[in-house]
Amino acid sequence: MKQLTSNDIRNLFLDFWASKGHKVEPSASLVPVDDPTLLWINSGVATLKKYFDGSVKPDNPRITNVQKSIRTNDIENVGVTARHHTLFEMLGNFSIGDYFKEEAIPWAWEFLTDEKWLGFDPDLLYVTYYPEDTDTKRIWSEKVGLTDEHIVAVADNFWDIGAGPCGPDTEIFYDRGPKFQDLDDSDPEMYPGGENERYLEIWNLVFSEFNHMPDGSYQPLPHKNVDTGMGLERVVSIVQNAPTNFETDLFMPIIHKIEELAGKVKYGQDKQADVSFKVIADHVRAVSFAIGDRALPSNEGRGYILRRLIRRSVMHGQKLGINRLFLFELVPVVADIMAVYYPEVKANQEFIIKVITNEEQRFQETIHDGLDILYSVFDTIEQNNTQVVPGKDAFKLYDTYGFPLELTEEYAEEKGFTVDKDGFNEEMQSQRNRARAARQVEDSFSVQTRVLGEIDVDSRFVGYDQLVINSELSVLIVEDELQNTANAGETVQVIFKETPFYAEMGGQVTDKGLLQDKTGKVVGEVTEVKRAPNGQHLHTVAVKNQLHVGYVYTLQVDEKRRRSITKNHTATHLLHQALKDTLGSHAAQAGSLVAPNYLRFDFTHFGQVTAEELLEMETIVNQKIWDALPVTTLETIIDKAKEMGAMALFGEKYGKEVRVVKVGDYSIELCGGNHVANSQDIGVFKIRSESGIGAGVRRIEAVTSQAAYDYFRQKEAELTAAAQAVKAQQTKEVVTKIEGLKQHLKEIEAEKDSLRSKLMAVESQDIFSKVEEVNGFSYITYHAKNQGMNDLREMADQWRQKASSDVFVVASDLDGKVSLLAAVAKDKTKSIKAGDLIKEIAPLVGGGGGGRPDMAQAGGKDPSGIPEALKRVGEWLAQ
Incomplete structure (x- = not known):
């Protein structure tokens, strides 16, 4: 061989x-x-x-x-x-x-x-x-x-x-x-x-x-x-x-690098260690490629999978004795192995390393959270006098915190416990079943249709510079069958020899408009245009009068709608470049929508976008609009377009022949859509909102031209209403008025807090004198009215200063909600834990909570249970 x-x-x-x-x-x-x-x-x-x-x-x-x-x-x-x-x-x-x-x-x-x-x-x-x-x-x-x-x-x-x-x-x-x-x-x-x-x-x-x-x-x-x-x-x-x-x-260079990082442990000497070598080598390949393709770690979807892969790798690294950040050091090795066929990993290496490093650092904190939960499980086991970690808890540590089952078993063994492997496997199988059910939907194809795939007529789009033309009707489809005639009231699909109607693609929505016969009578309304399997523009038409194959009709695009769309599309190109200029080259397009009344732009970014950054983008786009940049198009081969520096939609595939759209010397992209002739035609650009929509993907919505003007008028009306509400003579006085009201409110709150403290001090003289004793412990319970959790904590501080008892429990109802606090003197926490006490009484008020051994708190939704909860304190201490 x-x-x-x-x-x-x-x-x-x-x-x-x-x-x-x-x-x-x-x-x-x-x-x-x-x-x-x-x-x-x-x-x-x-x-x-x-x-x-x-x-x-x-x-x-x-x-x-x-x-x-x-x-x-x-x-x-x-x-x-x-x-x-x-x-x-x-x-x-x-x-x-x-x-x-x-x-x-x-x-x-x-x-x-x-x-x-x-x-x-x-x-x-x-x-x-x-x-x-x-x-x-x-x-x-x-x-x-x-x-x-x-x-x-x-x-x-x-x-x-x-x-x-x-x-x-x-x-x-x-x-x-x-x-x-x-x-x-x-x-x-x-x-x-x-x-x-x-x-x-x-x-x-x-x-x-x-x-x-x-x-x-x-x-x-x-x-x-x-x-x-x-x-x-x-x-x-x-x-x-x-x-x-x-x-x-494909793997050994990565494994050799892991050996170097691990030091004493070598691949091939121990089966368990070999598993860790393989897991890390496999996962770092997947993570490097996925992040290079702009998937980012998060708590949902594909981002959750990336986070899980990174966390599994870190835990297996620790099993090999690697107790520091290390995954990022493997990325260049992956890039070198794959560089011949996948140069994008090396090209995105710096970005991949940054994302992985951030995620590793974040996980170091999460590991401690996982250990806290594991130790909490151990405490529960000891209290219940059992010796087995429940499979459900072991699976939660595995699935949420990246703890391999073996690691939980090791910690359990140190305490003399075992792990319910059967229960763990049941949880694992349930997850697999859910994934399998999802894949049945994910992997499905559409059923092939016969008619559309067999249509082989020529059809040419001429709508870049013409919005009204005369053209012959070539194909008429009624209910998935070829016909020669369609009657009023039917909804049909048609293809013309030439068309000015843009078919929905590249984020730009479809054109709409009318069909007229030679007398000027409207015979159909074009409601949607999509590309047929062979590339023709397939019009969906609501028929108003008869349509006949072979007849010539006037095709008229809704000009106002198209004009609005073109403004938004060119603005999208300007925004794309402004995003990269402001946030960095990693901020790649992850989808867009160019509609008549607004534009939407999704992009990858692994952090929040600040108000200052949004303002900078908006300023850049508007400056380019006011610079009156010419918008030009060029049809060329893909390699030539790349040499020119044209941006492509990330992950999209292009043929050999492409269309390049340039806005001055500022923006250059591959695009088949419609655009203005000059950037000044856009008028004005305004970002309406920015938000996160998923795993490392954010969305900007913006408006231009008349829609932007309408947006400004709406905000002006809101500001005028605000001025009237705060009794400002002019809108420019609104901020000053609000600041004055805030200061006045702050003074009132301070006065209220002072009065509350004085009242509480008076009350506490009575509260802390009512001490009860049971089973060698002294305790105080109190039912406060209309107090929040901060008030209860302040009350607990006063109790601790006075050292009035071993245990203090206070409950309050405010607006139908219950606040519950338990405090234990520090020298008694070996015998009594506030967290255990709060877990005992919180269910009686319809809630739950927890905390430290010396202080714990809970919330509830049943104020009627407060007397019973406070009564339960003495019973619990007696036990």
């Missing part, structure tokens, strides 16, 4: 399929673009769904790619098994209605066995097939020449994940030899397709030939497709004769 690097194998795969007429697609961002059904890009086909469901027809029906992917449903198995990863690379070749089984199977065999390519020994390859798929078996037997011993029927070789394309698949296995199988030759799973280590699945060829319909039936696809996937890590492990995927050139 050839000696090949992982980079060699990637290149060979792409070169092979390029030689078969395939277009090489670059790896897409791990963060899905315009696909809300996916949390991550999780396979090679995930970025090509639009081709497989027929919503878009590709320029070339033959496609190949090496796609970085993330799957996180089995994170706990990473490092334990030989092949589980969070980030992996999927090698794939795809046919969209072009070649099928007769070509796909022999080509796959050629790539694997021909000496020009991988050169695998054919005797070591086995295949499986779906029993009813006799064509596949015939091809393997007759065209490839495999014997029956190398062709295995497996009942579950049918790829089906719900509605959409599905079909039988054939898997290719590599025999790694007897040294990878158990000594027991009678193992029923010891065959290609069984659960074993000897026969390693390396490639799966899926033949999509059916539509899984929403009603559960299966119908033949209008166009049959091929979708294949081969894990790079597995192939590399075979070529490099590695026991597992981790002993390959």
Whole structure:
């Protein structure tokens, strides 16, 4: 077998399929673009769904790619098994209605066995097939020449994940030899397709030939497709004769760096330590790529997964003796390994390091929180006279704080406790089931439709500089059927030979307008325009009078609406550049909406945006508007556009021919949308709001032109109303008036606090004299009225100064809510803990709480329970 690097194998795969007429697609961002059904890009086909469901027809029906992917449903198995990863690379070749089984199977065999390519020994390859798929078996037997011993029927070789394309698949296995199988030759799973280590699945060829319909039936696809996937890590492990995927050139440089950081611990000397090496190496790859693709740690969605991966890595680092920040030092190693095919990791290295370092520092604080919870669990166990940490608590530490089960077991063992592993596993399985249920939705495709994919008429968009044209109606679709006529009252889809109507894309909303016949009568209202699978502008029309294929109609775009949209679109470009100038180059676009009445711009940023930064952006945009910069467009090839410095939407794919929009020398972007001729046409720009909308993603909403003027008028009216409310003669006096009112209120509050303190001092003489005793402890309880928690704490301070008793408990009801405080003299906290007492009595007022041994507090929602709660103090002390 050839000696090949992982980079060699990637290149060979792409070169092979390029030689078969395939277009090489670059790896897409791990963060899905315009696909809300996916949390991550999780396979090679995930970025090509639009081709497989027929919503878009590709320029070339033959496609190949090496796609970085993330799957996180089995994170706990990473490092334990030989092949589980969070980030992996999927090698794939795809046919969209072009070649099928007769070509796909022999080509796959050629790539694997021909000496020009991988050169695998054919005797070591086995295949499986779906029993009813006799064509596949015939091809393997007759065209490839495999014997029956190398062709295995497996009942579950049918790829089906719900509605959409599905079909039988054939898997290719590599025999790694007897040294990878158990000594027991009678193992029923010891065959290609069984659960074993000897026969390693390396490639799966899926033949999509059916539509899984929403009603559960299966119908033949209008166009049959091929979708294949081969894990790079597995192939590399075979070529490099590695026991597992981790002993390959994809991981070993990272592992060697971890050894250097760990010092005494070396890889391969201890199985438990090896798990930690593997977990860290796997997770830092996934985290580096994901952050480079602008996913950021957070408490939800993909951001939560990143946070969990980083925290697991830190905990495993500690198990190796690394007790400082260290993950950031592995990022350059990942970047060097992947630089040939994924230069973006090295390009974003500084940003990735900054995010990981911030997250590591944050976790150092969280570790202490986790330990506090663990010790609290230990206290509860001791009080209950048990010896077992509940599985639910162990799982919470694992899932929320990143504590591996082994770490909790170690701490438990020090205390003489064990951990309920079965309960932990039940919680883990519940989480897996939730993830699996979510994936059933995530992975689904749309069902292919026949009509749209087969429309092959020419249609040209001329709406950059024309808003009214005459054009012939070429295609008329009524209820998914081609027709020649449509009648009033129907809603139809139409395609014209030429159109001025912009189809919704790139964040810009659709044009709307009217269709008129040659007499000027309105025959239809255009309500929406989208791109058909073959790229034509597909108009949705509410028919007012009859429409006929072949007739010429006047197409008239709503000019006022379009004018507002163009102002907002050009302003969006200016805002994009102003964001980078103000926040830094990491602030990349993460989505946008260009509507007639406002614009919305989402961007990645790992912190708050200050008021000063917003003002700076707004000032920059307005200055560029008032500088009257010319807006020019240029159609060129993608490489030329990149040389010019044109910004692209992060993660978006572009063809060879692109349109570049320049606003003076300030902004240059790839864009197919509509724009003003000069920046001064925008008039004025105003940021209306800024907020966080998800994991490291923030949103700015803004208005321009008349909408901005309306916004200013609204704020002026609000300011005038405020002036009247504070009795200011002019609006410029509002701030002074408010400051005066605030100072007056502060003085009143101070006077009120002084009176309250004096009253409390008088009351306390009576309160602290009513001491009761039980079981050798003295205690005071008191029911206050209309007091907040601050007042109760002040009361507790006075009690502590007077040293009136061992225990003091005070409760108050204010606005229907209960405040409850328990205090214990410091020399009594070994016998009595305020936190235990508060947990005992808080449920009686419908609440809960906790605190330190010497002071604890709680809230509640049932004031009627206060007498019972205070009575319970004496009973508890007596016990």
